[in-house]
Amino acid sequence: MKTKGLSTFASLRAGVVALVASALVITPLAVAHAADAPTFGKACTTEGVSTGQKTTSLICQTGANGKLTWQRVRLGGSYAAPVGSLTPPKGTIEFHHWRGEDKVVLQGIIDKFQAKYPGTFINQVIMTSGDYGNLALTKISANPKAAVFVTMRGGQFGNFYKAGMLKDLTSQRYTKQNFIQSALTPGTVDGRIYGLPYQSLFNNPIYNAELFTKNGWKVPTTWSQTLAFCKTAKAAGYIPFAWPGATRGNAGQILNSFMMNSAPYATVLKNATDIDTGKADLTIDWFTNIAKQYKQMADAGCFPANATGYTDTVAPADFAAGKAAIYPTGTFGMSSVTKLNPDMKGKMKIMGLITTDAKPYYEGITNNTFILSVNAKASASDQRIANAFISFLATAPIAQEYAVGTSQHVSVIDVDYSANIDLLNTSDIMGKKLLLAPRFLFLNQGVVRDKLEDALIAIVGGADITKTLADTSKIIKQGLGA
Amino acid sequence: MALPAFAIYSFLYLYPSISNLWNSTKRWDGVLPPEFIGARNFTYLATNDDLFLKVVGNNFRFAFVVVILQTTFSLLFATFLLNNTKTTIFLRVVYFFPTILSSVSVGLIWLFLYNPNYGLINATAKSIGIMKEPGINWLGDGRYALYAIAITQVWFHTGQMVVIYVAGLQQIPAELYEAAEVDGASRWQQFKSITWPMALPTTAVVVAYTTIQSFRAFDLVYAMTQGGPNNASDVLVTLIYNTAFASYKFGYASAQSVLLVVTVLLITWLQRRTLRVNYGDR
Numbered sequence: 001m002k003t004k005g006l007s008t009f010a011s012l013r014a015g016v017v018a019l020v021a022s023a024l025v026i027t028p029l030a031v032a033h034a035a036d037a038p039t040f041g042k043a044c045t046t047e048g049v050s051t052g053q054k055t056t057s058l059i060c061q062t063g064a065n066g067k068l069t070w071q072r073v074r075l076g077g078s079y080a081a082p083v084g085s086l087t088p089p090k091g092t093i094e095f096h097h098w099r100g101e102d103k104v105v106l107q108g109i110i111d112k113f114q115a116k117y118p119g120t121f122i123n124q125v126i127m128t129s130g131d132y133g134n135l136a137l138t139k140i141s142a143n144p145k146a147a148v149f150v151t152m153r154g155g156q157f158g159n160f161y162k163a164g165m166l167k168d169l170t171s172q173r174y175t176k177q178n179f180i181q182s183a184l185t186p187g188t189v190d191g192r193i194y195g196l197p198y199q200s201l202f203n204n205p206i207y208n209a210e211l212f213t214k215n216g217w218k219v220p221t222t223w224s225q226t227l228a229f230c231k232t233a234k235a236a237g238y239i240p241f242a243w244p245g246a247t248r249g250n251a252g253q254i255l256n257s258f259m260m261n262s263a264p265y266a267t268v269l270k271n272a273t274d275i276d277t278g279k280a281d282l283t284i285d286w287f288t289n290i291a292k293q294y295k296q297m298a299d300a301g302c303f304p305a306n307a308t309g310y311t312d313t314v315a316p317a318d319f320a321a322g323k324a325a326i327y328p329t330g331t332f333g334m335s336s337v338t339k340l341n342p343d344m345k346g347k348m349k350i351m352g353l354i355t356t357d358a359k360p361y362y363e364g365i366t367n368n369t370f371i372l373s374v375n376a377k378a379s380a381s382d383q384r385i386a387n388a389f390i391s392f393l394a395t396a397p398i399a400q401e402y403a404v405g406t407s408q409h410v411s412v413i414d415v416d417y418s419a420n421i422d423l424l425n426t427s428d429i430m431g432k433k434l435l436l437a438p439r440f441l442f443l444n445q446g447v448v449r450d451k452l453e454d455a456l457i458a459i460v461g462g463a464d465i466t467k468t469l470a471d472t473s474k475i476i477k478q479g480l481g482a
Numbered sequence: 483m484a485l486p487a488f489a490i491y492s493f494l495y496l497y498p499s500i501s502n503l504w505n506s507t508k509r510w511d512g513v514l515p516p517e518f519i520g521a522r523n524f525t526y527l528a529t530n531d532d533l534f535l536k537v538v539g540n541n542f543r544f545a546f547v548v549v550i551l552q553t554t555f556s557l558l559f560a561t562f563l564l565n566n567t568k569t570t571i572f573l574r575v576v577y578f579f580p581t582i583l584s585s586v587s588v589g590l591i592w593l594f595l596y597n598p599n600y601g602l603i604n605a606t607a608k609s610i611g612i613m614k615e616p617g618i619n620w621l622g623d624g625r626y627a628l629y630a631i632a633i634t635q636v637w638f639h640t641g642q643m644v645v646i647y648v649a650g651l652q653q654i655p656a657e658l659y660e661a662a663e664v665d666g667a668s669r670w671q672q673f674k675s676i677t678w679p680m681a682l683p684t685t686a687v688v689v690a691y692t693t694i695q696s697f698r699a700f701d702l703v704y705a706m707t708q709g710g711p712n713n714a715s716d717v718l719v720t721l722i723y724n725t726a727f728a729s730y731k732f733g734y735a736s737a738q739s740v741l742l743v744v745t746v747l748l749i750t751w752l753q754r755r756t757l758r759v760n761y762g763d764r
Contacts, residue, residue: 130708134727138512159730163513246622248710305615306598308711309622314597446728458712461622468712475533475713482526482725482734 038070077176082413085395086174088388089381090119093147095389096140097124098132099370101335105405113392120385122148129249133445140375141165147378148386150198153186153369154440157195160373166194167374167383169390178394183368183411186436196390197368198402200409202350202429203253203330203437204364205241206337209349209425211325219349222357223293230302233325239304241297242324244312245457251312252439252453253329257353258290259438260362272441276448278480281473282455283466291456291465293355298460308461320344328353330365331429334422335407350426364429367437368411447479499743505736512732523737533713534721534738538745540628541717545696547632552692553685555640560647561677574648578641585638589705592634596620596706621707624714631706631715635699643688650684651677690753697746718742 038044044060047068063069072079099106103126110122125146127135133152137159140146151157160166169175170193175184179196187195207219215236220226233240244250259268263286274280275287282288297303304310304318312329319327320341327333331350338345352364372393374386392398399412404420409427417423442449455472459465506523510516527534559577563570580588595602598619607613620630654676662672700719703709709716709724716724722742726735 134723138727159511159513246707246710248708304599306617306619306622309596309598309619311593311597313593314600444729446724446730450724450728454710454712457710458624461619461624461711463712472712478530478532479729481530482523482731 040070040072042070044068044070076179076413077181080177082178082394082396083173083391085113085116085392086384086388088117088120088385091381091385092121092123092145093378093382093385093389094123094125094143094145096127096132096136096146096149097370098127098129098136098150098152099406100126100128102402102406102408105402108405109393109398109401112398113389116392117388120388122385122389137163137165141377144375144378145382147375147382148389149373149375151195151371151373153197153367153371153437155443155445157186157371158443161189161194165373165376167376169193169196169374169387172387172391174391174394178391178396178412180411180413186368187371187373195371195373196394197371197411198393198399199332199368199370200411201330201332201367201369201437202364202409202426202434203256203367204350204429205254205257205326205328205353206319206331206334206348206426207326207351208319208322208324208344208347210347211238211322217325219351221352221354223355224357226354227296227300227302230297230300234301239318239324241302241304241326241328242310242315242319243303243307243328243460244310244315245303245307245460246309247312248450248453248457249312250315250329250333251457252449254353255290255453255456256365256367256435256437256439257328258293258355259441260365260435261354261356261360262286262290264361265435268438269441272438275452275476276442276444278477282452282469282476283473287452288465288469291459291469294456294459295465298462303460308457316340326351330367331423331426332408334426338407338422346421346425348422348425350429352429352432361433362435363432364434365437366429366434367440444480448476451476451479502736502739505733506740508733508736510733511730512726513730516733519733523734524741526734527737527741533716536713537716537718537721540713540715541697541699544628544632544635544699544717545693547629548635548696549689549692551633551636552640552643553688555636556643556647556688557681557685559640559644560651561673563644563648564651574641574644577644580638580640581642583638585701586705588634588638589702592630592637593621593706596630598622621715622711624711627707627711627715631699631703634702634706635696638702639692639695643692646688646691647681647684650681650687654680686753690750693749693753694746697742697749718745 038058038060040058045068047060047062058070058072060068061071063071076082095106095110103124106124110124114121133156136149136151136156140149141163151160175193175196180200183197183200184193186197187193211217212219215233217229217232218225220229230240243254259272262268263271267286271280271284271286275282275284282291298307304324315324315329316327316333316336317340318324320337327337334348337348350364352360352362354360354363372390374383374390378386393402394412396412396414399410400415400417400419402408403410403415403417403423407420407422409417409423409430417427439449442452451472455468458468505516507518507520508516509519509523563574563577598604598617601620603620604613604617608615608617618626621627658676658680659672662676667675697717698719699717700723703715703717703720704723707715709720718738719742722735722738725731725738
């Protein structure tokens with residue numbers, strides 16, 4: 001998986017195709033041509049192809065001799081095998097998070113933990129994601145019993161770190177041996193690991209493969225094709241992109257795609273940082289061009305009617321009902337689609353939203369979030385329970401239970417996704433060149449990110465680009481100065 | 483006897499209020515130690531914050547619409563529900579019913595009603611031919627969002643005010659209406675000359691309560707639009723919430739809330755003055 005960003009998967013030179021993908025692609029190949037089966041040290045032909053996301057997997061890389069050979073995948077901090085869970089002391093702690101939709105699956109996991117370690121109890125405390133983003137730090141910092149909690153990548157993790165709430169987990173064996181190391185950067189500060197991103201999300205549009213086949217559509221791979229597809233799909237009576245413009249959080253997911261190919265990554269990083277710190281306005285060419293592309297999509301009929309009033313409850317419902325071709329949020333949205341319509345199981349696939357006709361810098365977006373941490377202000381005993389619980393979550397069978405039950409890819413080594421057809425069908429994105437969700441480069445959520453995303457939504461709604469960006473820039477600068 | 487009450491009041495109200503006032507003089511992100519900056523938050527609010535001014539304007543418009551509609555409807559319904567018959571008592575319960583719902587539920591119900599593509603309001607209007615495709619984008623269009631929420635607020639709280647009005651109107655002596663009828667006064671003349679003047683003290687309570695309620699509005703706005711689109715439906719409390727918890731500017735948010743309190747105090751004072759003008763010092 002090639003990625004770049006605050007976190008990088010650069011240690012893997014090319015894509016690490018998940019075990020699932022290997023089951024679909026590599027294994028049949030190996031069966032059909034046993035002589036060509038990937039073998040450690042033998043020559044291979046396609047750089048970056050791997051046999052899976054396991055400690056025993058092989059990856060095709062340039063070896064010391066300068067030739068492509070099958071080498072062992074090194075996903076962890078070493079080649080050492082993953083470790084089992086730690087034994088906790090007796091006691092009760094709270095686990096704070098925002099994934100209400102994962103409550104049942106997590107409770108099942110907690111029940112197993114409690115059964116394995118009698119006398120130790122974990123209570124889930126769940127808030128909505130919006131409230132969690134806003135209130136978690138205040139609540140958890142006043143509650144040492146909240147010994148294990150999660151944070152969102154970017155500003156929230158940074159604030160917890162600044163507040164001294166995060167225990168250093170660098171030296172834990174499970175940190176080094178159970179997690180895909182390249183996924184850990186969002187939880188890393190100055191080389192020390194304070195949080196373990198549990199989920200590997202892919203914030204790319206999900207499409208209804210059956211609908212595409214039925215209508216003879218091809219998945220667009222360039223900007224021109226995307227706009228043309230919108231016109232075709234709309235003419236056929238479908239909503240091309242079920243974009244939830246009324247709900248800022250999910251409406252903003254496509255901003256990742258717009259940013260990833262807007263310029264070389266260094267330029268994206270610089271521009272985003274400049275806007276985030278008030279050095280640059282939204283009126284700079286880079287952001288204006290992104291805004292213009294939003295407008296182009298709106299003009300091409302890509303978005304639903306009344307897009308700015310289209311909520312993220314209606315969007316998955318339209319997609320699940322087959323009224324919309326594409327649901328442009330991410331893999332995390334698949335479980336709500338299948339809950340709405342179980343028939344959608346196995347029909348969803350993932351695509352990159354490519355906003356250029358030139359060779360793209362990146363093919364898709366990834367994000368490592370749901371960052372697990374131990375409360376540095378909890379008692380030593382509660383910290384040990386928290387540590388043990390994270391180590392339990394980091395074992396492959398448990399992580400697999402979570403992944404399959406919640407339709408989320410995870411950052412834990414040796415997880416097999418084959419029990420969930422939707423995870424299986426979307427795992428091919430792992431083999432592509434991915435960028436760590438750049439939307440989170442705007443660290444000032446309230447003052448900057450929310451405002452600029454609101455401006456883009458307003459532009460889709462028909463607001464004048466120049467005026468909207470100028471007005472929003474003024475509000476952002478004033479907000480930063482307050 | 484007063485000491486325990488004063489202690490409880492001090493702990494629950496006085497201390498947080500003074501603490502908030504003190505915080506408004508600081509730059510504080512809620513994480514690192516606060517820094518004392520005197521009145522700088524207030525001067526910045528007054529001179530450099532266009533969003534704050536916009537939101538103050540939003541809140542005044544919101545309060546104006548809610549106060550006018552809620553007072554009018556509640557008085558109107560109360561006059562029809564004055565007599566204690568089985569039907570009127572049942573209707574009072576029906577009108578009061580929304581008040582006991584949770585605000586998030588009310589928000590979700592109205593989100594559905596206002597949905598521009600599938601909602602009941604647009605569907606009905608289109609079916610009877612008074613609205614064209616693609617319909618009105620009630621909550622997604624900055625021109626309508628604030629007023630759409632105001633209507634929801636009116637629906638939510640009118641029943642509460644009906645109860646207050648019914649209690650107030652039932653205090654009006656029946657002899658006055660009997661005398662008016664003997665004199666041949668019409669229903670409108672009875673309303674204008676008896677009901678309205680006699681109901682003014684109740685109206686003052688309803689208006690004051692509704693005004694304060696409108697300036698404290700948060701839950702419906704948050705559930706329905708989160709202040710969007712592009713801050714078009716942001717009101718003071720949602721702005722304060724976002725300043726504190728999304729932007730981590732706790733000192734600045736405290737300054738905003740101090741100004742909110744001052745605004746509500748000023749309006750309440752103005753209303754009391756108006757009441758004195760109308761009633762002498764009765």
